[in-house]
Amino acid sequence: MLPLIAINALVVLGPSLLAVYYSFTDWNGIGTAKWIGLHNYIELAGDAEFRNALWHNILWTIFFLVVPMAMGLFGAYALTRIRRFRLLFRVAYFLPYIVASVITAAIWENLLSPDVGIGEVLHLNFLGSQTLALPTVAFVNNWAWWGFLVVVFLAAMQGVNPNLYEAAALDGAGPFRQFWSITLPSIRPAVVVVVTAISIAVLKVFDIVRTMTGGQFGTSVVANEFYSQSFRLSDLGIGSSLAMILFLLVVPIVIYNVRQMRKVDAR
Numbered sequence: 001m002l003p004l005i006a007i008n009a010l011v012v013l014g015p016s017l018l019a020v021y022y023s024f025t026d027w028n029g030i031g032t033a034k035w036i037g038l039h040n041y042i043e044l045a046g047d048a049e050f051r052n053a054l055w056h057n058i059l060w061t062i063f064f065l066v067v068p069m070a071m072g073l074f075g076a077y078a079l080t081r082i083r084r085f086r087l088l089f090r091v092a093y094f095l096p097y098i099v100a101s102v103i104t105a106a107i108w109e110n111l112l113s114p115d116v117g118i119g120e121v122l123h124l125n126f127l128g129s130q131t132l133a134l135p136t137v138a139f140v141n142n143w144a145w146w147g148f149l150v151v152v153f154l155a156a157m158q159g160v161n162p163n164l165y166e167a168a169a170l171d172g173a174g175p176f177r178q179f180w181s182i183t184l185p186s187i188r189p190a191v192v193v194v195v196t197a198i199s200i201a202v203l204k205v206f207d208i209v210r211t212m213t214g215g216q217f218g219t220s221v222v223a224n225e226f227y228s229q230s231f232r233l234s235d236l237g238i239g240s241s242l243a244m245i246l247f248l249l250v251v252p253i254v255i256y257n258v259r260q261m262r263k264v265d266a267r
Contacts, residue, residue: 023240033237040241050242053220057249060138060221061202065195068142072149072194077179079150080157090154093147101144105211108140133217141208145201149194156190157183189261196257200250222246 023040027033044050075093079086096104111117114125126136160183168178184191206223209215215224222242230239 019240019243021240022236023244025237025240027236028234029236036237040237041245044238044241044245049220050222050225052218053222053225054245056134056219056221057203057205059134060141060205061199063135063138064142064145064198064202068146068149068198069191069194071142071146072153073184075146075150076153076157077183079154081175090151093150095147096144097148099144101207102211104140104144105208108143109212112136127213128217130218133213133219137209137212137219140212141205144208145198152190152194153187156187160186192257192260196254199253199257203246203249203253 022033024035024037025033026036026039079089082089109127112119112126114120114123114128118124119126124132126132164182164186165178168182173181204223205221206227209219209221209224210227213219215221215228222245226239226242226246229235229242
């Protein structure tokens, strides 16, 4: 295991520790960093653009913990009820997840275009509107993600004891009651894993936003601010502070979900 540990220490642990240090400095990436303490964090606390970006991340997280989760659970449960073409549906659902985000963004930009796409028909500029841009990009990201959730949930559901459903049916339980009382409790470990994966992925979402809107029209997120500060403005101190804030947001989510997994394992 030593070579693997060494590689991870070199490319993950080392840069992470340096990011902690640089978050307390004024540094443009060249020369010596100047220690300024908590100044970067204080500056971010008063930055309206950062607060808006953080709020967009929160909205995105709420959306992803509701809509794709519900779609994934429903899609997986529907697949367990059919016998023909199950593999075909699984491939069709999962395919968008493996498509590169740049390609996904390009496809949907053309589909929603106000000149040649759906936007022209509906007379709407989905990606150029302060009201529509954020939910539109979130919808595209959901389209790419929900098939992955279907596959994960389906794998968990296939491990549920079928005798439980037979006993429930004999007691008069309908499909919804069986799903609520048998399926959901039985796949709780998978739900916890998915919630953790979604929370982390959504908090660091960047590529789809950057490709579709560039963070404009009310779609800026924290990772987009990190990119702008670090690579466009060459302020690695502020950029490192933004990275640390994302890290601090992820840690409690991971800790909570690990505790939930331990509770499940204890049962």
